Amino acid sequence: MSRDDTTAAPRPFSLPALLAALKAAGEETRLRILALLTEGELNVSDLTDILGQSQPRISRHLKLLTEAGLIERHREGAWAFFRLADRNATAAAVRDVLSGLDREDVQLAGDRARLKAARQARAEAAQAHFARLAANWDRIRSLHVPEAKVEAAIREVVGARPVQAFLDLGTGTGRMLQLLAPAATRAVGIDASHAMLSVARANLEEAGVSNVLLKQGDIHALPVERNAFDLVLVHQVLHYLDDPARAIQEAASVLAPGGRLLVVDFAPHNLEFLRDEHAHRRLGFARDQLGDWLEEAGLDLVEHRDLKPPQDHPEQLTVSLWLGRDRRVITDIHQRSPEREVA
Template sequence: MSSPAEKLPVIGVSGLVATLRAVSEETRLRIIALLAEGELSVSDLTDILGQSQPRISRHLKVLVEAGVLERHREGAWAFFRLAEGMSTGLLQPILAGLDPQDPGLSEDRERLAGVRAERSRAAQSFFARLAPRWDELRSLQVAEEAVETAILDVVGPGRLGTILDLGTGTGRMLQLLAPRAARAVGLDASHAMLSVARANLARSGQARVDLRQGDIYAPPLVRGGFDLILVHQVLHYLDDPARALAQAARLLAPGGRLLVVDFAPHGLEFLRETQAHRRLGFAREQVSAWLDEAGLDSRHAGDLAPSDGQGDKLTVSLWLGCDRQVAPASTIHDREVA
């Protein structure tokens, strides 16, 4: 296992000087302290710090150019977070040395809590409008607790390395698995759903999960970067599920795993109208073939049928695809393949 020192980012003298210059300003240091709690938008930082948007944007530009922050777009919005490795490496002594009782930092944290509360209210308002549709679908399938237990059984115990939830929706899969991950990312095409996920994750104490807006057919993520990828109740909304799985497979690290959770074939045609389903479930062989075509060793990982045995209920199926490349020995301890 790597020692803490081995996880520090490697940086040259000029880069280190640029980084130290970037953080050695009061507002920028306050920004870094806030982003250590999770990603924020320019608007969030403007509200918290009480400064103009142009001024905040200039500070953010300096920090991004110095490699301290990462920026990603979500529709018309831009979100910022500490660059990968910064919060646990170069900036750790600086963040640890800040007095938590400092009046300015305390006020920033209070305003951050207010921003998150407002986010949560807006997200819950949006989700309340969708709730009748979600409740109808939940009433047709096996209990979510049983599905989540099955997912945990397939994933297995231990650390999970880097994980990605494609079509993250409300962020529930990230809430379930992110505490065991070195890094967790959620991707969704909907800004509104990402707002719901962001509020849910903040409420559960997991605000540092990386949420991105993007197309599942062209995910804006580095290939080979994830040890575990989930595609949970997403395929039935897609016109081309095979292409989505092929794109997901390209994101797997050597020896990584792709877990697909979706419905078995069914005849509930009304779901096309009321729930926007494009596909009425998938046969075991179909998804297994798609995973095989994507270059993964595939196995059907189980079915969960409603216990009441009613024919108009939905069965949930799980498939697991494993990358055929051998994982480097140094990473095996981070994920115990089920």
């Protein structure tokens, strides 16, 4: 069964519902907002910068689109993020309209260019932050829930099941590769930062871990073969991303049939200083939010754990683990064709 087969077709929509949706979409700014959201989730600040309009005006447009069921809104701390709705028929109809827009249109192309520039600036700021902290990144992680407790939970969730191919996304200092690669036949670590990969390489060499390939790459466009990995790990990465749901989709696409995706990140919190001082885009993730993203990617949520800090302190964070499993089944894992890396 393919992942596409897991998504049910939208129910037929009523004439009043479609008219309301088209009325909401049928205004220039709102149509531009919808076109931008086809590129991924955005917040009000993003849209005001890209469209050059005031925050109150953008908020009014977003309210109308939300009430019409065309977009979905979720709040994280002081920020609200918006994405295209995909669970109702009228939203699907409007998506079809959006897919037919001329991408060479001057107005829409300008909006995409400003979106690209905004995302590039954020990415450069995050990578500069990583480069400054590369040598002591593990120490910063230790300021939260104890890392030894997290690693023990990761080992328990992964279990003793043999792993042919392990992929670590956002590998950072390589600590997760040190933890799990020795139990795998082969392992790959992907990171966007040269500085982090340099630290990871030095750490792996010192630890004597030799079955690892490190590659620079984008978590949204992974430089590895599809349907190839028994186990994929995304450890403390999603909260840095503009579009974490898209990253989950990409991670799921490289899983072998029956493979597992383990996400480790923070539970929801209100530490706003992490945005400005540590380049966090998201203030944690709720159980159901990650569960929905896994389901949309064709995975079943088979385990969830919350690792709470030992003391109830306002600046201590809970770490959560989500384990998803690919729904496809193969009768004999040894019949799988050899995995190959994409050059």
